[in-house]
Amino acid sequence: MADWGNIPNDIATIIAEHLLFLEDFEAFGFVCSGWRTAAKQAKFRANVDIFSPSSPKPKSVWLMLPELDDTSNQRRFYSLYNRKVRTANLPLSSNPNNSDIRLLSSHGWLLSVAEDSDNLCIVNPLSNAIINLPKFRFWNHLLGGFSYYTCYGVTLFEKFILSGNPSLSSDFTIALVLAEPYANLCCRHEIISFWRNGNHQWEPLLEDGGLDDFVNFYNDIIFYKGNFYSVDDRGIIWCYELDHSGCPHERVVADLKTQLPDDYSPYVFELNVDNGEAKSVPNLGDVAIFVGCNSSFSAKASSAHGIKHNSIYFTDDYRPAHDSGRRLKSKSRGFIEMGIFSLTDENRHQLDFVEQPHFSEYAPYMWLEDPSL
Known part of the structure; x- marks a missing residue:
């Protein structure tokens, strides 16, 4: 032998x-x-x-599992490819008071911030590479301006989006969606801030130049062909173009409420960012879409083993700065909204891993793209 x-x-x-x-x-x-x-x-x-640009890289997709202890640096990741769970000890944000840690994902990296700290960083869960980020300024409603805080409050961090994978290039930008601190839920606003790698500070953007006209709630934000795009609670698509210094400039791309069905059934539409027209897509073909607390992304089933084509993979999109009522329901009833919606049979299916669902306010179930080493 x-x-x-x-x-x-x-x-x-x-x-x-x-x-x-x-x-x-x-x-x-x-x-x-x-x-x-x-x-x-x-x-x-x-x-x-x-895995050169001329040869598409096969992609794995992982599901980060919540922990019973949100202060722990230990995290578990379930691979859709081999259906196994791996455990990693991550170099997360400095946490001197052993407080809860908020985690969000984009391009396989994790944004990490501790409750009682003003330290902010992103971490690669495979290589343990860490990139420290500048101190952050929040909108202060009482002062009518931006202020630094000695501790952030992890529930204020809603979305984290990378323009590209920092493992592959140092030319990347981060967009953060943050809720306004110390405001009532009924009048809380959200602000998007941008940081280009190498800059010394974040560049915040206020929709319409202020916060007094209406409540801003950003349902999602992505990076597409050189620009960031968001959709707010009114169904308006915004485009954010960054100039050479990293300062954002916004413009309206489309008003989806005038084009989409007014119900809660799952639909897929393709948006033309040039003319603002949305076209129904009844079949995703070889593609699967991943949505939730992570930054949204897609993957081809033919190059990402373990993924079902023509499907939408979703996890609970719980937003701690806005959904306090849902938190109580989730904790008391063990309610976790998670699964796969197939556009082929128009039915919802269970994920195939075995675990008793566990609710976490700070680091919930979250999809991760395969981070390159």
Whole structure:
């Protein structure tokens, strides 16, 4: 019988270079020390050669699972590819008072902020790479301006969006959707702020130049073809273009309330960002869409094993700054809104992992794209 553990390192490296998923890379490295060395070399070569821009990279999708202890640096990730849970100890935000930690995801990275701290960072859960972010200013309703706070209040952080993967390029921008602190729920506003890597401060943007006309609630925000786009509670799509200094400039793209059905059934529409017209898409084909507390993204089922095509994967979109009533319902009844909606049969399906649903206000169930090492 062949002794596969003693095959030459260069041959083991070639074998590892043909493994397309990070989960397989890790399993390969667990065989023996020789294969572990080969896997480390192959990961570097794969990032440079196989996963080049001219060759689409296969994608894994993970589901971050909530913990019973929201102060812990230990987090668990369920892979849709191999249906296994991995545990990681993450270098999260400085947490001197052992307080709750808020986590949000984008491009496989996690935004981390502790309740009793003004430290903010993003973390790669695979490599443990960490990027510290500048101090943040919140809108102060009483002063009518922006102020620094010694502690942020983690429930104010609603959405975190990266323009690209920091593992692959240092040219990236972050957009944050934040709720106004110390305001009543009935009159709380949300503000979007931007930070371009290398800048010394965040650049906030106030819709319509102020906060007095109406309540702003951003349902989601994405990055698409060089610009950020958001949809607010009135169904208006906004585009944010950043100038050379990183300052945002906004414009209205479309008013969806005049174009979309007025009910709660799941629909998919394709928006033309040039003319603002929305077109119904009855079938996603090979694509699956992932929505929830994470930044929304899509993946091709043919290149992301374990994913069902023509489907919408969703987790609870609980917003702690606005949904305090839902929090009580979730905790008392164990209610977690999560599953897969198939556009093929127009039915909702259960996720195939076995775990008693657990509600977390700070780090709930959350989709993660495969972070590159």
